[in-house]
Amino acid sequence: MAELLKGKPVGDLLDETTKIKVTMLKAKGITPTLAILRVGERQDDLSYERGATKRCEKNGVAVVNKILPDTCSQEELMTAIKELNEDDNVHGILMFRPLPKTLDEKAACNAILPSKDVDGITQGSMAYIYSGQGDGYAPCTSQAVMEILKFYGIDPKGKKATVVGRSLVIGKPVSMLLMNANATVTICHSRTENMEEVTQNADIVVAALGKAEMLGREYFKEGQTVIDVGINYSEEKQKLVGDVKLDEAEGVVSGITPVPGGVGSVTTAVLVSHVVEAAQKSAL
Amino acid sequence: MAELLKGKPVGDLLDETTKIKVTMLKAKGITPTLAILRVGERQDDLSYERGATKRCEKNGVAVVNKILPDTCSQEELMTAIKELNEDDNVHGILMFRPLPKTLDEKAACNAILPSKDVDGITQGSMAYIYSGQGDGYAPCTSQAVMEILKFYGIDPKGKKATVVGRSLVIGKPVSMLLMNANATVTICHSRTENMEEVTQNADIVVAALGKAEMLGREYFKEGQTVIDVGINYSEEKQKLVGDVKLDEAEGVVSGITPVPGGVGSVTTAVLVSHVVEAAQKSAL
Missing domain, CATH: 3.40.50.720 (NAD(P)-binding Rossmann-like Domain)
Incomplete structure (x- = not known):
């Protein structure tokens, strides 16, 4: 029978490394912070948000929630992204998709700074994954x-x-x-x-x-x-x-x-x- | 014996399509124009420039030459790229590489507008090739x-x-x-x-x-x-x-x-x- 390659010990070990880095960053006065940007109340999003928030807390990473109603305008969404981009206390941005169909999802994705694009959804991250050049993260x-x-x-x-x-x-x-x-x-x-x-x-x-x-x-x-x-x-x-x-x-x-x-x-x-x-x- | 898959008839047929499109564009008052940006006098570049220029001429495509000395500064190069980006009469930009080692080649490549990046050297073109989204061209x-x-x-x-x-x-x-x-x-x-x-x-x-x-x-x-x-x-x-x-x-x-x-x-x-x-x- 095949060995079952379980994820839990892999995630736990990653967390150990993360915790050490967080301690070092906090000693410098920096609290690593994830901004979660959610539009509406989709069950999938809420479920992933709970899991991500719990994991952040476990590792000493702060979470900022930015929640918009699913009736929000493109402009409101773009403003929210711009604010998170410009906020030096926010290091990563996780925006849930799919967005409501009334919104331009591509424009929203690409508005996120690649250097904060921790789930690799921007064109910048894609170029980075493909070329190894520039800023960005793999999904x-x-x-x-x-x-x-x-x-x-x-x-x-x-x-x-x-x-x-x-x-x-x-x-x-x-x-x-x-x-x-x-x-x-x-x-x-x-x-x-x-x-x-x-x-x-x-x-x-x-x-x-x-x-x-x-x-x-x-x-x-x-x-x-x-x-x-x-x-x-x-x-x-x-x-x-x-x-x-x-x-x-x-x-x-x-x-x-x-x-x-x-x-x-x-x-x-x-x-x-x-x-x-x-x-x-x-x-x- | 294998069939020899020669390039000439392939290029010739591409040219036929190109010529028809050029005629249609000229009827609208648009002369498709390639800007060739060369730094220095490398033999490889000069040779490719001759070939590209000849092919453009054959197809009714105009060529603008922007030549900088290999002693030029990064600022001069970036200014040249900016001017070509902003020139509505220039539709494509071909910049020869490698650039002299005194220059930041990546910064120069990425300064080119992906929509004019006809040889696919910008991060934008790379994201386009990888994702199928956005502007750009394949090399x-x-x-x-x-x-x-x-x-x-x-x-x-x-x-x-x-x-x-x-x-x-x-x-x-x-x-x-x-x-x-x-x-x-x-x-x-x-x-x-x-x-x-x-x-x-x-x-x-x-x-x-x-x-x-x-x-x-x-x-x-x-x-x-x-x-x-x-x-x-x-x-x-x-x-x-x-x-x-x-x-x-x-x-x-x-x-x-x-x-x-x-x-x-x-x-x-x-x-x-x-x-x-x-x-x-x-x-x-």
């Missing part, structure tokens, strides 16, 4: 994948990594991060033919399709590491499931992240580490 | 690869494409363009193990290492299309050669671009097409 989930590999001693260097999915939130950035870590990366998507062959050919498979239990036994082979980024609600099973059929894959591969309890539980720890990194940079 | 050479595939009827959709090289000038952008065209893309580099196996596994191989005749017969198999982006001077052969051993590969694969006379001869045609596209957008 937290994509970096959570890398933290899990690192924690469990799986060095991507020289290995073949197949990423299933090419979204801007996870597929593309995690491909770039794996390539930066010297993996030979293949990116699969809906138009890929014989995908089983492509995933079987890899040492590391990152599943990021966002489709419940799409990848069964036939996609995997012995010795592989599988990182399942999907978090989907299965009506049939009445519970959260990943993009991978865990019960089938774990009989074949060497290691796999569970859902829930895998990548998702590392994401907020990465978010908080980004806020602290931004605070460190602002102190330079 | 001309990377798009030249796509134009060759299109001309010779090779649709990347559903095919496996292996790109050898991960530079910002060619490897990364051509990987993104191939992925946008629905290929399943694998990116190889210096840390890739068993590269022969990875290239042999592809339907399309793009060689962009910048190392003379690195890829011999063992990297290829029957039926493949090979696009050789390398342009290297071989001391031994006293002539230009690609990254692929042409004489070895052409006995195996189905189609291959020659060097010289392949990708290189499409690049300036793409450049001119970008200038015309920028002029069209400015007229909207």
Whole structure:
């Protein structure tokens, strides 16, 4: 049976590093601060906000909440972003998406300073992830994948990594991060033919399709590491499931992240580490 | 023997489309104009400038030359870029690199408006290539690869494409363009193990290492299309050669671009097409 690559110890270790940095920053009079910008009252947003706030508190990182009604105007939203950009006491900005359809989401994203863009949603962060130049951060989930590999001693260097999915939130950035870590990366998507062959050919498979239990036994082979980024609600099973059929894959591969309890539980720890990194940079 | 995928007819056909667009723009009183910004008198730059100028002239595209001495200050360079950005009669800007080491090249690149960045060197263009959002252009050479595939009827959709090289000038952008065209893309580099196996596994191989005749017969198999982006001077052969051993590969694969006379001869045609596209957008 595959080793279950649980996220909790990965997040806990990230928190240990974060706490040390926070102590050092506070000794300099700096309290790392995350601004959470929420428009409306979506359940998903509220749930993530609770998790992120709890993780910040645990690590001594302050949270500033900026809440706008879902009837707010573009101008009100842009003003809120501008104020957070200009506030030297705010080091990171997390803006929940999707925004209400009455608002211009792209304009709002790109108004955030890349140096405060701790979840990697601005054009500046995208250029940074792609080129390695400029300011910005990788989306937290994509970096959570890398933290899990690192924690469990799986060095991507020289290995073949197949990423299933090419979204801007996870597929593309995690491909770039794996390539930066010297993996030979293949990116699969809906138009890929014989995908089983492509995933079987890899040492590391990152599943990021966002489709419940799409990848069964036939996609995997012995010795592989599988990182399942999907978090989907299965009506049939009445519970959260990943993009991978865990019960089938774990009989074949060497290691796999569970859902829930895998990548998702590392994401907020990465978010908080980004806020602290931004605070460190602002102190330079 | 492999079909030689020559660049000339590809560039010629691009020029035909360009000429029609130029005629339409001139009827509206707009002369598409490329500004060439050169610092110093490097032979490579002068040679490319001659080729680009000739291609512009052939297509009715105007060229403005802005030449600075290699002793110029950063301020003088930035002022020149600002003037070209603000000049509504200039639609595209081509700045030669590398700049003299006394100058901050990154700052200069990023000062160019992405909407005029016809060779894709700004952070804005990089974010555009990566995300498909915002303004910008792909580096001309990377798009030249796509134009060759299109001309010779090779649709990347559903095919496996292996790109050898991960530079910002060619490897990364051509990987993104191939992925946008629905290929399943694998990116190889210096840390890739068993590269022969990875290239042999592809339907399309793009060689962009910048190392003379690195890829011999063992990297290829029957039926493949090979696009050789390398342009290297071989001391031994006293002539230009690609990254692929042409004489070895052409006995195996189905189609291959020659060097010289392949990708290189499409690049300036793409450049001119970008200038015309920028002029069209400015007229909207």
